[in-house]
Amino acid sequence: MPTEEDDSPSPLVGNPVCPQYDNNKRGLLIIDIQNDFISGSLATPNANDVIIPTNMLRNKGVFDDITLSMDSHPKDHVSFGSTHGHPMINDNMNDWGTEYKWSDPNGIEQTQMLWPDHCVWKSDGWNNPDSLELGANDHWVFKGTDVLRDSYSAFFDNDQTSETKLHAHLQSKGIKDLIIVGLVFDVCVKFTALDAIKKGYRVYIASDATVAFGDWDKAADELKEEGVRMGTVQKYLSNPAGSFNCPETNADSFGELHCKVLLMVRFVC
Numbered sequence: 001m002p003t004e005e006d007d008s009p010s011p012l013v014g015n016p017v018c019p020q021y022d023n024n025k026r027g028l029l030i031i032d033i034q035n036d037f038i039s040g041s042l043a044t045p046n047a048n049d050v051i052i053p054t055n056m057l058r059n060k061g062v063f064d065d066i067t068l069s070m071d072s073h074p075k076d077h078v079s080f081g082s083t084h085g086h087p088m089i090n091d092n093m094n095d096w097g098t099e100y101k102w103s104d105p106n107g108i109e110q111t112q113m114l115w116p117d118h119c120v121w122k123s124d125g126w127n128n129p130d131s132l133e134l135g136a137n138d139h140w141v142f143k144g145t146d147v148l149r150d151s152y153s154a155f156f157d158n159d160q161t162s163e164t165k166l167h168a169h170l171q172s173k174g175i176k177d178l179i180i181v182g183l184v185f186d187v188c189v190k191f192t193a194l195d196a197i198k199k200g201y202r203v204y205i206a207s208d209a210t211v212a213f214g215d216w217d218k219a220a221d222e223l224k225e226e227g228v229r230m231g232t233v234q235k236y237l238s239n240p241a242g243s244f245n246c247p248e249t250n251a252d253s254f255g256e257l258h259c260k261v262l263l264m265v266r267f268v269c
């Protein structure tokens, strides 16, 4: 499993010089950790490995919000091979993600990636695995609920015309930084992270809490180009030197004086 990371400090550390100045709100965004993506019809190898690190992050107790997205399709969803007379896609992993052109009810040609039937609302495959820890205050976002639209991102449908309630929810909690984990890296995690950047969040992906269906490196390059920061759960749970809120603030070079100045002027990085 890739464990690449960049040199940005952990978003969980806060401000080691000015702990009282740490007013940054952090969210954990858990993408599509559902049975069908782990052991069901659309299982990616090693997908089960993301659960323990995801639980470790949650249990750090440093998040102001934990939101889970759930791929939630009606039967006959547009992304199912069987909907378009291609049920064989269910049996052959090489056919997953096949591009298919079809005419929608308005006669407009659409291009759709076809996948095995998966995550049908309230089915066993739709559920979270028992080993994924959940909390009483968790927030939930359901995507892909429109029979005619697919939705890889937890923010928008793929055609970007309709938006979930995720951004409004995160804004209501004052979240500025997001750590994204879950399934799978090069599809739903990637598109969620790219939309989060567009929405103005600082975005981190824990590379050891996600796995790729296809080309990891291609997706990672695309994400880094757009400003997504890559780290690991171990790094996010450690306490590296430096400050997240004020990267130029460093205990060795500035120390308490800088902290007092910051507090006096209420400077925001």
Ligand SMILES: [Zn+2]
Binding pocket: 071, 072, 073, 079, 118, 119, 144
């Ligand atoms: Zn889906």
